[in-house]
Every structure is written in structure tokens, then in C-alpha cells.
Amino acid sequence: MLLLFLKERLTWIGFHLFIIVVVNVLFSLDVGLMSISITYVNICMVVSFTVFLLWRYIVEVGQLKDFLGNVDGQLDDVHSKNLDLSPFQDAYFAKIEDVFYVKDMELNKAKVQLQEYTDELLAWVHEVKAPLTSINLMLSQIEDLALRRKLEHEWLRLHLLVDQQLHQTRLASIEKDNYMTEMELRTVVYKEIRAMQPWCLEKGIGFDVAELSEMVMTDGKWLAFIVRQILSNAIKYSPTNADIVIFTEVDVTGAILLHIQDEGIGIRKEDLPRIFQKSYTGTAGRESAQSTGMGLYLAHNVALKIGIRISVQSEAGEGSIFTLRFPLQNEYVKLTGR
Incomplete structure (x- = not known):
């Protein structure tokens, strides 16, 4: 704050130094002033200016803190708070209040339009x-x-697109639409596999599914959506008569991991960091008109909301393994705020 104040008052300091130089020149040229100590005069001028500068620093920094504090707050009427602001700061504050009022009106209008849409x-x-x-x-x-x-x-295909649009619309309010409960992984995974049956039969896709008897704390509806997006990608990019392997394990921290492994075209190394970005279709997506780049983006965002971490291991031409890590008990408590 001190450096900011000195920078703001640089013209004051420059003018004072100019006055000192002028006085010193006058003392050296005017023989009538020879009997007066120029050093004494310089010290008096510097000390008086330093005291004045310190006083202005204390006053103006206090005003600045009041000003910034109200800008960061709710911008209540500055006059009702009886703040000790300078006339310039008072004018700035009034202008900012007007700008914030207009922007708030525009924001509220946009929120209403977005909610209607x-x-x-x-x-x-x-x-x-x-x-x-x-x-x-x-x-x-x-x-x-x-x-x-x-x-x-x-x-x-049409059903999945409509379902994707439905969950995309609900994503913004997922905190109001989730219900964490303990459930068996088998229930969710088997239901999603049955839903994909027509597509799998046409491509000859088979499933090698482990027992999946583990119990996890999650939201069944949103977990089903995540699994659905990963399965649809696995089926879409797998060759005919391929197998998709689904199994679980426990990591070193004790968290349950759900793996979904396919034999598809895989993901290139340069595409991996961006596969969860919105509308990013990658190299494979450019070769398929069906790719929208929204499935993994939505799955990733939903997973973050309910405490699941999605990771992927893949190489071009060697398939992919998507892994869902479910939260531990202490992580679940932090997630729910209980």
C-alpha cells in the first residue's frame, strides 16, 4: 500500500524536490542569504514535507480501505454509512453504484431469460x-x-442424444437433484448394458463383466449417466465383434475403482489432455459425423459434482481404459458437508 501511495503522489514528491533545488540555487546566488544555513533550511523542508506526506498517507489509505471495502461488499448507499471519503472518491463511488445497478438489472434479465430457455x-x-x-x-x-x-x-442413438440434452440442461442444478445412497455397482452397470443391447447386437459387441458386488456411496441416476456416456463411446469406437471388459479393484488408499476397457481405436497422446473439454471431438471425432464432443465433457462435470474422479489410459490403436474412482468415507463427508 505504501508503494502504491508513493506512486500516486509522485508529482507531489517531484514538485517538492523542484522547490528544494530552486531554494538551493537562490541561496547560492543571493549574497543576502549567505548568512543563513542552507543545510538547516533543507532539513526543515524535508522533515516538514515528510510529516505532511505521512499524514496524507494515513488519511488517504483509510479512505481507500473504506472505498474498496464497500466496492467489494453490497455497494450500499455511501452517504448512509458516513464514510470519510474525498470528494473525488465520493464521485467515483456514486458512478460505480450507477454502473453496478445497470449491470445488476442486465444480469437479472439474462438470468430470467436463461431460466425461461x-x-x-x-x-x-x-x-x-x-x-x-x-x-x-x-x-x-x-x-x-x-x-x-x-x-x-x-x-x-436418438434416445441417447435426447438423454444427453436432458442431463446437460440439469447439470447447472445438480446439487438440488442428487441423492447420495449406498448401492451395488452391478445394478447400475447391468442396466446400462441392457439398454445398449440393440447397438451391441448390430456390431457384435460382447461384454466381459466381473462380479461387481462392491457397494459404493453415490447418486444412482447420475452414476448411470456417467457409465452410459463411457459405454456409448466404447461401443462407438470399437471394431465389430470386439469385447468390452468391465472390472473393479481397490487402490492403495482403499478407494473402489471401476474400469471400463475397450478394444477400440484408442486416443492419441496429444488428444488425451483435452478429451474432457466441451465440444472437443479429437482426431477420431473428425472421422465420425456422430461425435459431438459433449458426452465425456458432461460425464466429467457430473463426476466432479458427486465426488467421482474419471481418468483414462489409452494409446492410439490399442484401446482405452476409463476408470471411475469413488470417494472414500471422509471424502464423501467433505462432499456432502455433513
Whole structure:
């Protein structure tokens, strides 16, 4: 703060030094002043100016702290607080209050518009889900097995896109829409595998699933969404007649790890740091029109909200292993704030 004050009052200091130089020149040129000690005069001037500068430092720093404190706060009426501000600071404060008021109005308007858009989008998604359910029921009546599987695959793609949009819209308010409970991993994983069955049958994808009897503390709905995104990526980028391996282990800290391993095209080294970024499709995504770059981004953000850490090991052409690390008991307590 002292350096800031000295920098702000640099013109004062420069003017005072100029006066000292002028006085010294006058003392050296005017013979009438020869009897007066120039050293004594210089000391008096420097000491008086130093005292004046110190006084202004104490006063102005106090005013600055009051000013900044109210800017950082709620910007209540400066006059009602009886703050000891200078006329310039008072004018600055009034202008800042006006600017903040206008910006608050604009922000509130934007929030209302965003909430209206979110509500409309959620309503649209729920409206779309109704005909999707009806179409799914009609598909079971098609006798041509090959045609039915193709239609079921396309229906599943559409269903996953709608589901992704639904969870993307709800992501901002996930704290209000989660329910942590103890549950068995097998329940979630098997349900998601069954949902992917039409797609897997068309590509000949098989699953090698471990017992998955471990109990974890998590939100079942959001965990299912994370597993769904990882499984859909594994199926999408796996070759035909490949296998996806799902197994668990316990790390050195005692945390449960869920691994999902595929035999797909893998992820290039330069793409790995960015796969969880929004809309990033990577090298593989540029070769597939189906890639949106949103699945892993949403899965990663959901995982952070419920305390799960997602990591990936992959090399181009050698498949990928996605790992979900579930929180320990003490980490869960910090997450919930209990």
C-alpha cells in the first residue's frame, strides 16, 4: 500500500524536490542569504514535507480501505454509512453504484431469460420422450429381425442424444437433484448394458463383466449417466465383434475403482489432455459425423459434482481404459458437508 501511495503522489514528491533545488540555487546566488544555513533550511523542508506526506498517507489509505471495502461488499448507499471519503472518491463511488445497478438489472434479465430457455428446453425434451417410448413399443412388432435391429439402433442413438440434452440442461442444478445412497455397482452397470443391447447386437459387441458386488456411496441416476456416456463411446469406437471388459479393484488408499476397457481405436497422446473439454471431438471425432464432443465433457462435470474422479489410459490403436474412482468415507463427508 505504501508503494502504491508513493506512486500516486509522485508529482507531489517531484514538485517538492523542484522547490528544494530552486531554494538551493537562490541561496547560492543571493549574497543576502549567505548568512543563513542552507543545510538547516533543507532539513526543515524535508522533515516538514515528510510529516505532511505521512499524514496524507494515513488519511488517504483509510479512505481507500473504506472505498474498496464497500466496492467489494453490497455497494450500499455511501452517504448512509458516513464514510470519510474525498470528494473525488465520493464521485467515483456514486458512478460505480450507477454502473453496478445497470449491470445488476442486465444480469437479472439474462438470468430470467436463461431460466425461461431452460424450462422450455426441459419441456421439449419431456415431450420428445413420449413419442420415443411409443416408437420403441412399435419396434417390437416388426417381424423382420434385421430391419428391427437397425431401427432399434437408430432409436437408441436418438434416445441417447435426447438423454444427453436432458442431463446437460440439469447439470447447472445438480446439487438440488442428487441423492447420495449406498448401492451395488452391478445394478447400475447391468442396466446400462441392457439398454445398449440393440447397438451391441448390430456390431457384435460382447461384454466381459466381473462380479461387481462392491457397494459404493453415490447418486444412482447420475452414476448411470456417467457409465452410459463411457459405454456409448466404447461401443462407438470399437471394431465389430470386439469385447468390452468391465472390472473393479481397490487402490492403495482403499478407494473402489471401476474400469471400463475397450478394444477400440484408442486416443492419441496429444488428444488425451483435452478429451474432457466441451465440444472437443479429437482426431477420431473428425472421422465420425456422430461425435459431438459433449458426452465425456458432461460425464466429467457430473463426476466432479458427486465426488467421482474419471481418468483414462489409452494409446492410439490399442484401446482405452476409463476408470471411475469413488470417494472414500471422509471424502464423501467433505462432499456432502455433513
